[in-house]
Every structure is written in structure tokens, then in C-alpha cells.
Amino acid sequence: MSEYSEPTSQPGGAPPAPLWEVFVRARRGLAHTHVGSLHAADAELALHNARDLYTRRQEGVSIWVLPAAAITASSPDEKDAFFDPAADKVYRHPTFYEVPEGAAHL
Amino acid sequence: MYGNDFPADDTSSGLLGEVEAAETALREAAERGRHGAAGADPAAYFAEVIAADQKVEPRDWMPEAYRATLIRQIAQHAHSEIIGMQPEGNWITRAPSLKRKAILLAKVQDEAGHGLYLYAAAETLGVSRDELVDLLLAGRQKYSSIFNYPTLSWADMGTIGWLVDGAAIVNQVPLCRCSYGPYARAMIRICKEESFHQRQGYELLHTLAHGTPAQREMAQDSVNRWWYPSLAMFGPPDTDSTHSAQSMAWKIKRFSNDELRQRFVDMCVGQAEVLGLTLPDPALCWNDERGGYDFTQPDYAELMRVIKGAGPCNRQRMEHRRRAHREGAWVRAAAAAYAAKQASKKEQASKKEKVA
Amino acid sequence: MTAHVEQTGPEPVPTAPGTTSAVPGMTPAAPKPVTKRFEFVLGLADDALVAAQRLAEWCTRGPEMEEDIALANIALDQLGAARLLLTYAGELEGAGRDEDALAYRRDDREFRNCLLVELPNGDFAVTMAKLFFLAAYQVPLYTALAGCGDERLAAIGAKARKESAYHLEHASLWVRRLGDGTDESHRRMQAAVDEVWPYLHELLTPDPAAPVDPATLRADFDSVVSRVLSEATLTVPETSWTPAGGRNGLHTEHLSYLLAELQVLHRAHPGASW
Numbered sequence: 001m002s003e004y005s006e007p008t009s010q011p012g013g014a015p016p017a018p019l020w021e022v023f024v025r026a027r028r029g030l031a032h033t034h035v036g037s038l039h040a041a042d043a044e045l046a047l048h049n050a051r052d053l054y055t056r057r058q059e060g061v062s063i064w065v066l067p068a069a070a071i072t073a074s075s076p077d078e079k080d081a082f083f084d085p086a087a088d089k090v091y092r093h094p095t096f097y098e099v100p101e102g103a104a105h106l
Numbered sequence: 107m108y109g110n111d112f113p114a115d116d117t118s119s120g121l122l123g124e125v126e127a128a129e130t131a132l133r134e135a136a137e138r139g140r141h142g143a144a145g146a147d148p149a150a151y152f153a154e155v156i157a158a159d160q161k162v163e164p165r166d167w168m169p170e171a172y173r174a175t176l177i178r179q180i181a182q183h184a185h186s187e188i189i190g191m192q193p194e195g196n197w198i199t200r201a202p203s204l205k206r207k208a209i210l211l212a213k214v215q216d217e218a219g220h221g222l223y224l225y226a227a228a229e230t231l232g233v234s235r236d237e238l239v240d241l242l243l244a245g246r247q248k249y250s251s252i253f254n255y256p257t258l259s260w261a262d263m264g265t266i267g268w269l270v271d272g273a274a275i276v277n278q279v280p281l282c283r284c285s286y287g288p289y290a291r292a293m294i295r296i297c298k299e300e301s302f303h304q305r306q307g308y309e310l311l312h313t314l315a316h317g318t319p320a321q322r323e324m325a326q327d328s329v330n331r332w333w334y335p336s337l338a339m340f341g342p343p344d345t346d347s348t349h350s351a352q353s354m355a356w357k358i359k360r361f362s363n364d365e366l367r368q369r370f371v372d373m374c375v376g377q378a379e380v381l382g383l384t385l386p387d388p389a390l391c392w393n394d395e396r397g398g399y400d401f402t403q404p405d406y407a408e409l410m411r412v413i414k415g416a417g418p419c420n421r422q423r424m425e426h427r428r429r430a431h432r433e434g435a436w437v438r439a440a441a442a443a444y445a446a447k448q449a450s451k452k453e454q455a456s457k458k459e460k461v462a
Numbered sequence: 463m464t465a466h467v468e469q470t471g472p473e474p475v476p477t478a479p480g481t482t483s484a485v486p487g488m489t490p491a492a493p494k495p496v497t498k499r500f501e502f503v504l505g506l507a508d509d510a511l512v513a514a515q516r517l518a519e520w521c522t523r524g525p526e527m528e529e530d531i532a533l534a535n536i537a538l539d540q541l542g543a544a545r546l547l548l549t550y551a552g553e554l555e556g557a558g559r560d561e562d563a564l565a566y567r568r569d570d571r572e573f574r575n576c577l578l579v580e581l582p583n584g585d586f587a588v589t590m591a592k593l594f595f596l597a598a599y600q601v602p603l604y605t606a607l608a609g610c611g612d613e614r615l616a617a618i619g620a621k622a623r624k625e626s627a628y629h630l631e632h633a634s635l636w637v638r639r640l641g642d643g644t645d646e647s648h649r650r651m652q653a654a655v656d657e658v659w660p661y662l663h664e665l666l667t668p669d670p671a672a673p674v675d676p677a678t679l680r681a682d683f684d685s686v687v688s689r690v691l692s693e694a695t696l697t698v699p700e701t702s703w704t705p706a707g708g709r710n711g712l713h714t715e716h717l718s719y720l721l722a723e724l725q726v727l728h729r730a731h732p733g734a735s736w
């Protein structure tokens with residue numbers, strides 16, 4: 001990229017955070033579906049990260065994060081604080097914006 | 107919809123419609139099932155899957171060059187999303203209304219999300235995100251040259267949404283049909299979100315273009331600065347493009363750089379008219395014969411210089427990223443140490459339980 | 463939890479100097495009926511706005527890419543609450559000021575936020591300490607508002623309470639990890655708590671006439687704070703220094719710079735819409 005480059009991995013730095021697979025239940029009545037993965041040091045962090053990464057547009061009512069062996073599920077009673085806040089972010093959806101008359105392909 | 111990735115021009119469906127069509131095609135391809143199995147000849151099987159417009163999945167056999175091409179492309183794409191947060195991040199704290207501040211913050215946050223979806227897709231190919239980030243920070247993998255240009259005014263927030271996200275969408279919509287499953291799925295998700303980005307930018311610019319004379323001037327100046335760098339986002343002309351042919355055969359890529367660039371120009375002309383802004387190209391003119399606009403090509407020598415590190419902001423962008431990574435090291439170490447402590451506590455507790 | 467809940471309507475009381483006529487016998491040209499409730503709502507709004515601005519400064523600078531997203535989410539929540547509260551404050555004032563007029567065209571002396579939120583971000587530990595204490599205050603505050611007699615405030619409280627609960631959870635998560643992580647992170651987290659601690663006094667200063675008296679939030683605040691700090695192996699600092707003044711418009715030197723950045727573009731184009 002640039003003419004100078006430097007080594008960046010710090011010797012003695014933290015081990016890379018483990019990978020977690022993320023499963024989201026989109027609505028009640030549907031099964032959890034795999035949506036992707038992320039990195040986090042532990043399950044609690046993984047859940048927080050999954051909520052922020054994969055449910056910014058109210059895509060889910062429940063999240064599971066799965067490390068190599070164990071499944072951790074977001075508990076149902078935390079649901080409100082966990083998922084409601086995305087409800088008012090209408091500006092995240094393209095239909096929030098008025099497309100001026102005559103403008104195509106947007 | 108097969109054999110024609112671009113539906114007939116229909117203003118109501120637009121790019122979002124194409125993303126949805128790609129998603130439908132993906133489901134249909136999955137439902138067609140796959141006859142036979144990757145028995146003795148995995149290479150032939152791979153070729154069959156590609157020919158049938160079906161998806162290659164992480165554990166399938168694939169040619170090493172296919173894997174390497176995908177890793178390079180997906181990583182570069184992921185890096186672009188992450189570095190691409192900076193030019194717009196530059197204006198969040200100065201956004202001129204609270205509504206615009208919220209929109210811009212949400213948009214830049216989305217770009218971080220795109221980066222992470224893409225790193226996740228790359229990781230299914232057997233490379234770790236840490237490795238890829240190290241390659242970026244060491245300057246050994248590239249990101250889109252567009253993000254090496256500075257954001258000098260608020261209008262740039264509109265122009266980036268309209269032109270830069272717009273060009274990205276034109277580039278990326280065909281990738282929703284890419285032969286590699288995790289990449290195609292990530293792209294479908296990303297393109298749906300990109301549509302919000304493009305529209306907010308267009309609306310922002312429209313407001314400026316119809317605002318005070320100073321706002322109007324700000325908008326025009328911004329379009330003047332971003333037009334050619336946006337055209338360069340589609341890469342070198344087909345005659346010089348090194349990776350295209352093989353990528354097309356593997357259905358990683360479905361249209362050439364020049365085809366996509368032409369498509370972008372054709373879309374932008376009408377949109378600029380509605381904005382009441384001028385695209386800075388006196389040679390821009392409809393060509394009836396070709397059924398497209400003639401236009402001035404971007405300066406490809408400049409593109410190569412910027413890619414090689416001599417753009418206005420290359421050093422700044424890289425140093426910013428390196429610094430965030432460096433300054434976060436102690437936080438990541440703390441999280442790892444805490445996790446290790448908790449795990450060993452748990453282990454001891456369960457040992458005790460067993461003894462009892 | 464219990465909280466004093468004001469049931470009566472807004473009652474005009476002359477406050478801030480300069481808003482009433484100083485010349486006897488002359489009617490003020492444009493009297494601003496500054497109500498107690500307006501000041502209270504403005505305080506909450508400014509807390510949220512300034513907190514959002516500080517959190518947004520982190521964007522592209524987080525210690526992990528995932529954390530960039532988390533901090534932006536929290537900033538968006540605070541900004542959303544600020545907009546609702548500013549809009550309501552503008553209506554209470556009745557002078558035709560909307561959210562942007564209040565956010566962009568007031569000087570630092572007119573801001574009513576607590577000092578805590580305007581303190582610079584510092585390192586990630588300082589930011590988490592600030593967020594943790596702010597959320598520990600906002601959760602019981604918004605919860606009390608959700609049950610108060612003012613319908614608008616109740617609706618805002620009900621919405622913001624859920625968001626703040628998540629902020630508290632997220633900040634606690636990091637306070638525990640940094641406090642009980644490595645030696646370096648422990649040292650930084652303790653230093654952050656020590657730095658921020660004196661500013662908590664202002665948050666809970668009694669104000670019996672307010673729709674929710676901050677003093678009534680102390681029990682909830684103390685129990686969360688002591689639980690999380692002890693889980694994080696952190697000690698509660700001893701200090702008798704209690705800086706305050708934000709609620710009266712007397713701020714630290716930091717706020718004026720923060721506002722300069724927030725307002726620069728808006729003020730450069732008077733009357734423009736965006």
C-alpha cells in the first residue's frame with residue numbers, strides 16, 4: 001500500500017479472540033438461523049457483539065453464540081433491553097429517505 | 107432470472123430489486139439440489155457446481171487459485187469497509203443537525219459491520235481475521251483507493267453516499283450472485299444496507315443543492331472533486347485488468363470493469379440532473395449507437411499512484427488504523443486475561459463439585 | 463425504587479439572570495417563561511447530547527472493531543434520547559426553539575449538563591468509567607420518569623430506560639474485564655474510577671422541586687456501583703472534592719471546545735437547513 005511498512009503483531013500481545021458462530025431467531029415461531037460469525041474473548045462479550053453486529057435493524061428476537069463446543073443463548077427476559085432500542089432507528093432503512101421525483105436507480 | 111443479471115430498466119425495482127432477485131436465485135439454486143457427489147473427481151464436481159450456478163461452500167473442494175483469489179478479494183473488500191469509515195467518521199462530530207448526525211453515525215457504524223461480515227466470510231476460507239488485519243496494517247494488502255481522498259466539506263458526506271456508495275453498489279450487486287456461498291450471502295446483506303447509504307447521501311446533497319448559495323457551491327465543489335475518483339473505483343480499464351478473465355470463468359466476477367463503469371455513468375447522469383448539479387465532464391454526451399453515455403475516463407495513472415501509496419491520505423488512513431489497533435492492545439489483552447481467569451475458575455468449581 | 467414524582471403542571475418561576483427585566487416599571491420585550499421543568503428537561507437532554515458527542519468521538523478508534531460498533535450504538539441511543547428531550551424542552555419553553563436551535567445555538571453557559579459527561583474521553587477505561595456511572599444514574603432516573611405524571615416525560619423515560627439498561631450492562635461488562643484483567647488494565651481502570659469519582663456528587667445533588675429528585679436515586683445508584691466495582695476488584699476512592707456547577711451553566715474548560723466542534727458548521731451558515 002505505502003512505501004513504508006512496519007511489523008504490527010506485538011510480541012507478547014493478547015492471543016487472538018476466539019471465533020463465535022452467531023444464530024439469530026428472526027421472529028417468534030422461526031428457528032434460529034446462522035447469520036455469520038464474530039470474535040470475542042468470552043461468551044458475554046460475544047453476545048453483546050452479536051447483538052450490535054447482526055441485529056441493528058431489528059433482525060432478531062433471540063441470539064445464540066456458539067464457540068467450538070458450547071451454545072450460549074441470550075435469555076428471554078433480557079429481550080426488551082436487548083432488542084427494543086433498534087425499533088426507532090427508522091433512518092437505517094432506505095424507505096426513510098425521500099427520493100426526489102425523477103431520480104432513478106437509487 | 108437466469109442469464110441476465112441486470113433486469114430491464116425499471117425505475118421502481120432499482121438496485122434493491124436486483125439484490126432481491128439475487129437472493130431468490132440463491133434459494134432456487136439451493137432447492138435444485140445437487141445430483142451426484144464429489145466422488146473421485148472433485149475438480150469435475152467443482153466445475154459442475156459452477157456451471158449449474160450453484161454455490162461453493164466452505165468445506166467443498168476448490169482449486170487453490172480460486173481460494174486465493176477469493177481471500178484476496180474479500181479481504182481487500184473488508185479492509186475497504188474498515189478504512190472507509192474514516193473519511194466520513196471525520197464529520198460525525200460536526201454534523202450540522204442532530205438528525206444528520208444520527209444518520210451519519212449509523213452509516214459509518216454500518217460500514218464497520220460490513221467489514222466484519224466480510225472478514226467472517228474470508229475466515230470460512232481458512233484464513234484468520236488477525237492475519238488479514240496484520241497484512242493490512244503492514245501495507246501488504248490493499249483497500250479501495252477512493253478512501254485516500256480527503257473529506258473537505260460537509261457536502262462530501264452527500265457525495266460519498268451518492269457516488270462512492272453508489273459505485274460500490276454497482277460493483278457489488280453482481281457479487282450477490284458470486285459462486286462462493288458465504289461471500290454471496292454477505293454481499294446480499296451488505297447491498298441491502300448500502301441502499302440506505304446511497305439514499306441518505308443523495309437526499310443530503312439534494313438538500314444542499316437546493317439550499318443557500320453557499321450550500322449549493324459546497325455541493326458542486328464536492329461533486330467536482332469526487333467524480334473522477336469514483337469512476338476509478340471500478341479499477342483499471344479491461345485492457346489492463348489482470349484478474350478479470352479467470353474470475354469471470356469462476357463466476358466470482360460477472361461483469362468487466364468497463365461494463366460496470368459504463369453502467370454507473372449511465373445511472374448518474376439523470377441523477378445529477380435531478381440534483382441540479384453538473385458532472386465535471388464537458389465530454390459527457392449520449393451515444394445513440396452504443397446506447398450509453400460517452401465520457402472522459404478517469405486518470406488511471408493517478409489511480410495507480412494512489413494505490414501505490416501516494417494519494418493525499420494514504421499515510422494518514424493507515425496511521426489512524428494502526429494507532430487504534432496499537433492503543434487497543436491493552437484492552438484486548440485484558441479481555442483475554444479475564445476470560446482465561448473465568449474459565450479456570452469454572453474448571454476448579456466443577457472439579458470441586460465432582461469431588462463432593 | 464421510590465422517587466419523588468411531581469404531579470402538577472409546569473409552573474413558571476423566574477430564574478436565570480438576564481431573562482427578567484432589570485428596569486423597574488418596564489415590561490421586558492420578550493419575557494422567557496423559564497420553568498423549573500424546562501431546566502430539568504434541558505439538563506437531561508444536555509447530559510444525553512454531550513455524552514453522545516463524546517462517544518461519537520470514538521468512532522473508528524475503538525480497541526476492537528466490534529467495540530466501534532457497540533460505542534456507536536450507545537452514542538445513537540443517547541443522541542435519540544437527547545433529541546426527544548430537547549424537542550420537549552423547546553415546547554416547554556414556548557419560544558419556538560427546536561432540537562437544533564437548542565443544540566447548536568446555545569453557548570456553554572446555557573448548557574445544563576452535568577460535568578461528568580463533558581470530561582474528555584481519556585483512554586478506554588476512562589470512557590467506560592464515565593459510561594458506567596452515567597448509566598447507573600440514568601437507569602433509575604428514566605425508570606422514575608416512566609412512572610411520573612408528565613405524559614411526555616413518562617414516554618421518553620420508558621423508552622430510554624431500556625436503552626440505558628443495556629448501556630449499564632455493556633459498561634459493567636467492561637469495568638469487570640478491565641478491573642479484573644491484566645495488571646495494566648487494573649491500574650488503568652482504578653485510575654479512571656479515581657479520576658471520575660468526584661463528579662458523581664453532582665449527579666445526585668438533592669432537588670426536591672424537580673420532577674424526579676436526584677437524591678431519591680441514590681439507593682439504586684449505590685447498590686449497582688458497589689456491586690460492580692467489587693466484582694471488578696476495584697476500590698471506592700476516598701475524596702472530599704465535589705466539583706459541580708453544570709446544572710447552573712458553570713462548566714469545565716472542556717465543554718466550550720466540545721461545543722465549538724459540534725456547532726461550527728451549523729453556525730457558519732445561519733438560517734440554512736440541512
Ligand SMILES: [Fe+2]
Nearest residue numbers: 187216217220
Ligand atoms: Fe459498506
Ligand SMILES: [Fe+2]
Nearest residue numbers: 217271300303
Ligand atoms: Fe456504504
